[in-house]
Amino acid sequence: MSVARFWRETLRRYNLGGSKCTECGKVYFPPRSVCPHCTTHRKTMGRLEPVQLSGEGEVFSYSVVHEAADGFEMQVPYVLALVRMKEGPILTAQLVDVDPKDVAIGMPVKAAFRKLKAEGAGGVIHYGYKFAPVLSPTEKVG
Ligand SMILES: [Zn+2]
Incomplete structure (x- = not known):
């Protein structure tokens, strides 16, 4: 893993940054780019936005x-x-x-x-x- 990638990953993990689906509200950690729940059950592409987990x-x-x-x-x-x-x-x-x-x-x-x-x-x-x-x-x- 490159230093830059390692650092980005570290920051993301350190901050417990996940992603939240704007369609169904499910939270994913590590963050995903598509919501599998919506894609499977609602036949819509769930849009995801970054969310900070409380820890x-x-x-x-x-x-x-x-x-x-x-x-x-x-x-x-x-x-x-x-x-x-x-x-x-x-x-x-x-x-x-x-x-x-x-x-x-x-x-x-x-x-x-x-x-x-x-x-x-x-x-x-x-x-x-x-x-x-x-x-x-x-x-x-x-
Ligand atoms: Zn969803």
């Missing part, structure tokens, strides 16, 4: 990963979750700042931007979204 959502499903993928060796076990955004899209992300045993379906989470992995020694560092639990005031530490 708020809840755990839809999750699994605890004990076998690390390349670049995640230092982090096992970690929680890989399907997060349902407030706006509707479901995305896959790592949950951070939570003990795997404390994760629950429906737990409110919020996007947190963290270093995902470093490529090679002194290589490109990839940043991206992860999700952390939204703590109620009584649970907040410090």
Whole structure:
């Protein structure tokens, strides 16, 4: 991937920019150029406009990963979750700042931007979204 493309993608992901169909209101992330819902069911070409996701959502499903993928060796076990955004899209992300045993379906989470992995020694560092639990005031530490 070129540096320019990588940077554009990073900004888009960092901002959680999706797209919203002006016909049916469905929100897509990553953004799409046509709305498959409208194209299939309404026989119209859904027009899509950029939309900013709030970064708020809840755990839809999750699994605890004990076998690390390349670049995640230092982090096992970690929680890989399907997060349902407030706006509707479901995305896959790592949950951070939570003990795997404390994760629950429906737990409110919020996007947190963290270093995902470093490529090679002194290589490109990839940043991206992860999700952390939204703590109620009584649970907040410090
Ligand atoms: Zn649509």
